[in-house]
Ligand SMILES: NC(=O)c1ccc[n+]([C@@H]2O[C@H](COP(=O)([O-])OP(=O)(O)OC[C@H]3O[C@@H](n4cnc5c(N)ncnc54)[C@H](O)[C@@H]3O)[C@@H](O)[C@H]2O)c1
Ligand SMILES: O=P(O)(O)OC[C@H]1O[C@H](O[C@H]2[C@H](O)[C@@H](O)[C@@H](O)O[C@@H]2CO)[C@H](O)[C@@H](O)[C@@H]1O
């Protein structure tokens with residue numbers, strides 16, 4: 541019989557951890573494991589989730605060893621899978637990433653524009669360290685990374701560890717969109733076979749086939765033009781996410797070739813989006829007042845009553861399910877299709893080879909086997925090349941500690957597009973990130 545897995549979740553104190561833990565208990569048939577460890581640098585935060593995990597595993601799968609630790613040696617020794625979802629600087633720094641640009645009339649967003657740049661410059665450092673730490677103790681472990689901004693993290697890791705074929709960067713927004721398409725046209729999203737290309741948070745579905753090979757994209761498009769667009773879990777969404785998903789309708793009307801990733805709104809309509817964002821209360825505030833509070837209070841309640849049986853801690857299962865299904869596809873060589881982030885190497889024939897492309901791939905024991913895309917049209921190529929140049933320069937700015945490259949990156953970003961504005965925001969972000977970034981010269 542195939543060996544069971546030993547797994548570690550990095551960022552154990554994440555708001556998404558309870559959902560991942562629950563998904564792990566549900567998918568034992570496809571992803572069996574006998575040991576799971578939470579690892580975090582914030583002991584207090586992780587302990588709350590850890591106490592929930594202890595109760596959950598005791599009740600659901602008592603044979604599994606569950607622990608949590610802040611000790612790297614304990615966490616990373618002899619593991620098979622590392623699920624990685626850290627947030628360097630936490631929500632307080634996310635709040636700054638969003639509010640500093642807004643105070644200068646620029647888009648303030650977690651992964652896009654200057655906020656995404658600042659977050660990227662923080663994440664690269666910790667992600668490089670993470671890979672080095674894991675490789676010392678578990679040279680063959682799969683590192684499945686969700687840490688944002690995934691586009692920049694993926695590019696940086698590919699630059700620093702080009703030969704490491706067991707690092708896979710993934711985002712759940714494509715699967716959230718597939719689930720949403722399913723709800724809109726009343727079809728089971730599990731039957732969809734998508735084709736997709738782009739950078740992370742910057743891509744398009746080109747087809748959504750069903751099992752018989754019919755392309756459902758025209759139906760999804762027509763439905764959206766007539767009725768608007770909603771996320772699969774609309775009832776549980778904060779208003780800002782409903783607004784974001786609603787913009788899919790505008791994007792389809794303006795650019796009807798494909799179905800866009802929601803994040804494109806910030807690049808296609810920066811002026812409009814800016815006019816809708818509240819500089820005093822951003823998404824970080826919504827999350828701190830909403831999801832973070834809910835998750836931590838519920839974990840504390842569960843620890844007090846001693847059972848998780850009556851808990852509805854997780855509503856949308858998309859994130860946890862996807863993470864476990866990705867791991868299961870590798871472990872069981874299932875060759876299921878996922879949208880993943882990999883080096884381009886000719887997948888899109890008219891884009892650079894070292895660009896980290898987000899694309900549909902068959903995922904098995906030897907990693908992702910991406911489906912070829914071929915040539916893409918001028919509009920998409922132009923948008924992607926500008927964004928790729930921004931992402932690449934951001935990574936080079938970090939690795940070379942270069943102020944000039946940082947300035948070039950921000951000048952190229954479509955949400956800024958002006959060198960004076962880029963310099964002002966860069967200087968403000970340097971000051972705010974003094975504890976996290978290298979000194980730029
Ligand atoms: N790729 C995706 O589609 C996707 C989806 C959801 C969340 N995410 C990402 O997952 C991460 C977690 O998100 P969240 O909203 O739950 O944030 P969070 O702040 O609730 O959780 C992150 C945890 O990481 C810990 N951490 C910070 N630096 C660390 C380090 N160097 N090593 C280990 N742990 C560290 C923090 O202490 C915290 O407990 C973020 O990067 C977020 O952007 C990605
Ligand atoms: O603003 P947040 O912290 O709520 O979300 C930011 C993340 O948004 C996308 O993720 C999905 C999420 O992971 C999914 O499961 C579902 O619940 O919706 C989220 C959006 O609320 C995005 O792909 C991530 O990269 C972001 O970190």
Ligand SMILES: [Mn+2]
Pocket residue numbers: 690710711712713741
């Ligand atoms: Mn994402």
